[in-house]
Amino acid sequence: MRRLTMLFAFGAAAALGIGCRDSNSITGARLIATPNPIPNVAGVWTGSYDAGEDLDCTASTSAQASFTVDDQNVTGTLNAAGDCGFENVLFQGTIQGSTLTGTISGSRFSPGSRASGDVYGSTGLQLILVDGQFAYSGGAMNLHR
Numbered sequence: 001m002r003r004l005t006m007l008f009a010f011g012a013a014a015a016l017g018i019g020c021r022d023s024n025s026i027t028g029a030r031l032i033a034t035p036n037p038i039p040n041v042a043g044v045w046t047g048s049y050d051a052g053e054d055l056d057c058t059a060s061t062s063a064q065a066s067f068t069v070d071d072q073n074v075t076g077t078l079n080a081a082g083d084c085g086f087e088n089v090l091f092q093g094t095i096q097g098s099t100l101t102g103t104i105s106g107s108r109f110s111p112g113s114r115a116s117g118d119v120y121g122s123t124g125l126q127l128i129l130v131d132g133q134f135a136y137s138g139g140a141m142n143l144h145r
Contacts, residue, residue: 038095038098042068045064045065045067045143047141049139051084052129056083056084063142063143065079074092075091076091086107086109093115098118110131110132113131113132123145126141127140
């Protein structure tokens, strides 16, 4: 019994000695934060396009985007059907976290046009297009895989 008591006392003292070396130190497991992975937007996305100007534009026309990714750099081509749609618009931008931002050029978009949006999980993407000259003439692409 005496031996068991001594082992218990020794174990408790050792545990206290390891855990509290001095009053200025904290011991224990360290948590290492891992950043959220960047969503993979590479590939083909399909969905709909709603023009920013709805005077003479058909709502919810078919849309398609195709992207390639190199690290955080994203390039791609955007297409939307309909009377206010566009073909082969070049997207050049970056992805940071779940946000995709960049410039767009070609078709009916004037210099300085841009696109930005959010990736939802691995299957949803919304891009807001803003024309560089006429802010109201952009629109929204709601895409999925």
